[in-house]
Amino acid sequence: MGVSTASPAGPEGPEGPDKAVAVVTVDFPPVNALPVRGWYALADAVRAAGRDPDVRCVVLAAEGRGFNAGVDIKELLRDPGHASLIGANRGCAEAFAAVYECEVPVVAAVGGHCLGGGIGLAGNADAIVASDDATFGLPELDRGALGAATHLARLVPQHLMRALYYTSRTATAAELHAHGSVWKVVPRARLLAEALCLAREIARKDGTLLRLAKAAINGIDPVDVRRSYRFEQGFTFEANLSGVADRVRAGFGDDTRDQEGGRP
Known part of the structure; x- marks a missing residue:
C-alpha cells in the first residue's frame, strides 16, 4: 500500500527496463482515497521521476x-481539529502541482472512478488515456468541500464544468474523449499498455527538447493552476470554519459509494 515508482519493463524482460519512462503507481485500498501522507508521497514520487535525467x-x-x-x-472525520484538513489542502496542492510542474510530460492512465483529487491529478496531466469504464467528476458539494474546478475546467467546457460541479454528476471517458481531453479510450485490460505506448512515443523525442517544451507550454497556459486551486481552497476552509462542511460530512457513512463520491 502506498506510492511506488518503477520502469515499465522489469530486468527479466527481453530488452530490460525502459529507463526513459517511469511509472508512478498509487495503491491505497479499497478505492484510492488518499490520506494526507499519500498526497505528499505522490508529489515526491512524481517530482523525483521528473528530475531523473x-x-x-x-x-x-x-x-x-x-x-x-x-x-x-474518514481521516478528516477522525480529527477533532483542523490539522488533517490543512494537511489535505496542502498535500493535494503539492500533488497536483507536482504533476503540472513535472519536468517531463505526464500521461495519466485513468481506470474506474476519477473523483475529487483525481480530477486535480488528471486535469494537470499532459495527456490522459482512460478505460471505457472510467468516470470523472467532483462530488465536492456532497462532501462538504470545494475545489478542483480549476482542473475540471481543463477537461470539459465551462458550462458543462459548472453543471457537473453543482450536481456532483460524473462524465464518462467517452464524453471526455469527444471533448478532446482524453487521448484514447480503451478496455480496462489494455489501459496501462496503451498509456505506455503513448509515453514511449513521447519518450523517443530528445530529452532536453521535451523538458524545454514542457516548460514552454506551461508558460503560455492562460490559467495559473496552482494559484487558481489555492484560491478555491480558501472557500473550502471557510466552509469548514462556518460549520457547513461538518454538517454535510456528518452524513458520510461506511458505504463504499460514499468513498467514491456517491456517483457511480
Missing part, C-alpha cells in the same frame, strides 16, 4: 478499483 515521460497509474477517490474523508 534518464526519464523522458512519466505515467501516473493506480492499482485497484479506480484511479483516485480524492481525499480520505
Whole structure:
C-alpha cells in the first residue's frame, strides 16, 4: 500500500527496463482515497521521476478499483481539529502541482472512478488515456468541500464544468474523449499498455527538447493552476470554519459509494 515508482519493463524482460519512462503507481485500498501522507508521497514520487535525467515521460497509474477517490474523508472525520484538513489542502496542492510542474510530460492512465483529487491529478496531466469504464467528476458539494474546478475546467467546457460541479454528476471517458481531453479510450485490460505506448512515443523525442517544451507550454497556459486551486481552497476552509462542511460530512457513512463520491 502506498506510492511506488518503477520502469515499465522489469530486468527479466527481453530488452530490460525502459529507463526513459517511469511509472508512478498509487495503491491505497479499497478505492484510492488518499490520506494526507499519500498526497505528499505522490508529489515526491512524481517530482523525483521528473528530475531523473534518464526519464523522458512519466505515467501516473493506480492499482485497484479506480484511479483516485480524492481525499480520505474518514481521516478528516477522525480529527477533532483542523490539522488533517490543512494537511489535505496542502498535500493535494503539492500533488497536483507536482504533476503540472513535472519536468517531463505526464500521461495519466485513468481506470474506474476519477473523483475529487483525481480530477486535480488528471486535469494537470499532459495527456490522459482512460478505460471505457472510467468516470470523472467532483462530488465536492456532497462532501462538504470545494475545489478542483480549476482542473475540471481543463477537461470539459465551462458550462458543462459548472453543471457537473453543482450536481456532483460524473462524465464518462467517452464524453471526455469527444471533448478532446482524453487521448484514447480503451478496455480496462489494455489501459496501462496503451498509456505506455503513448509515453514511449513521447519518450523517443530528445530529452532536453521535451523538458524545454514542457516548460514552454506551461508558460503560455492562460490559467495559473496552482494559484487558481489555492484560491478555491480558501472557500473550502471557510466552509469548514462556518460549520457547513461538518454538517454535510456528518452524513458520510461506511458505504463504499460514499468513498467514491456517491456517483457511480
